[in-house]
Amino acid sequence: MRIEYHRTLIADHVRNQAFHDALSRVIKTGETVVADIGAGTGLIGLMAAKLGAREVILYEAAEVAGVAAATIKANRARACHLMPCHSTEMEDPPRVDVVVSETLGNYAFEENIIDTLADARKRHLKDGGVIIPARIRQFVAPVISDRIHRELIVWNDVGFGLDLSVARQMSLNNVYVRSLTPDELLDGGRGAKVWDTVTLGSDTRASRKGEASFKVETDETVYGFAYWWDAELIEGVTLSTAPDAPRTHWEQLYFPLEKPMALAAGESVLATLRSRSSEEAGTHLAWTAVHFDRDGASKAKQAMDLDKGWIP
Template sequence: MRIEYHRTLIADHVRNRAFHDAMAAVIKRGETVVSDIGAGTGLIGLMAAKLGAREVFLYEAAEVAGVAAAVLKANRAKACQLIPCHSTEMDDPPRADVVVSETLGNYALEENIIDTLADARKRHLKDGGVIIPARIRQFVAPVISDRFWTELTVWDGVGFDIDLAVARTMSLNNVYVRSFTAGDLLAGGSSAKEWDAVTLGSDTRSARKGEASWTLDAAATVYGFAYWWEAELSPGVTLSTAPDAPRTHWEQLFFPLLTPMSVAAGESVLASLRSRSSEEAGTHLGWTAVHFDRQGASKARQAMDLDKGWIP
């Protein structure tokens, strides 16, 4: 059991407060029924009970369900009922006024939140009920600092007249969890653009694709792209993994290029990102970069794929 992972969740006060405040806005004391999907150690479900929920159903399929059971008992949480299975496996589930699910990753969709909440809306949620989070927006920005790209290309400097270019290419066909500063990003991060948005519960497309482009005011070298997300939990309550947002246990992702692109002023660069996620196959990511000249003609194109970064 990865109890240390759950410790990082419990220590994330920004995350905890955001989910607490989102539930506080919709729970009516003594009336509201809540379903907590992916309950982990039971923290969010317990918060719902403390906020006055009449009943709380906690769904958890992993081993940590045993910890949740003990935690609920220790807290004398009579309103809480632990259901040790995945919510999608539950036959004829009880209906809830609020479905809450903190099944978000550094890549927002890596824990299959789209499929989970599409099923929840259909089978777990009462008519007119509320889903938390409601929406996810995904952002991308060009990385103009070489510090992460240099870290990934150490294969070039091993010496001894040994060529490790194959391993270098595999390294660059991977996605990395990193923390960016404003100086790492084009225009200090203000260049970030939304490439995808998901309305949870009603959007059923677990395969996502989007793009963004930038025309540069000054010459810069692009080493890859930074990724982050923003979740609207409820009206007025958001949670973000952006570099300038309050720090959480999540970080940003780095999508590197195979070769840096030297982009002159007036030229542009385009990033196309794609993903597909499923419980059976996990998450697959791909990204493409295109460098255009001032007239809009393509100067260079690179296509990266996470699958190429793994040894078969």
């Protein structure tokens, strides 16, 4: 187990403050019982204890649970109780007033937060209890900058009379963690659209699908799509990974197109995204793009799939 990943979480002051603000609004001193699911080093659970929670139950199945145990002891946090298991494995778990889980990735659901919090609502949470985060919205926007595209087609320039197009095709069927700027997006990202919304605890479908259409006012070339999410922790406290949001340890995702789409003014592109996540199989992503002319007739379609980007 390497501590470096957890250091990046601890260093993310935007993330930490947002969860602290959310907890401070729902914890009643000496009354509230909290479950911190996916506790990591124990930071969020310890925050809850400092804010006056009567009891905090921390669930952590990975080796970092040992760090959490030592950290709880070092802070003399007698209200904190560590369970070195996944919350879904806990038999007859104690019921709590608040469930909090920061198990979000660059792709929001890659750590299976949907399944985890659906189980938590059913087995861990008291009637009328609070789940943090409450809701996730997933956004998409066309990328009109060729910066990342040029990285991915370097296979074209190897020279020596060699054809590496097979490898290039695989590169363009991958998803990339990148920081994008608003000026790299269509309309500066202002026209980004929600393609999926999940109410955590209530929604149980780990397979997600959605689409969004974008019409261009001037000639534009679309090289791929940018993805980000925002999480409503509780009403009034939102955490976002958008390009123009305060910087966090998360970044945006870039979904490439195999061939750039040159759209004339008045034409549109339809993006469809699909995902499937599970503990056993990990996260599968696929995306398509359809180019429509001014009259709504389809001109071209591309279908990309993360499975095509893996070496068999």
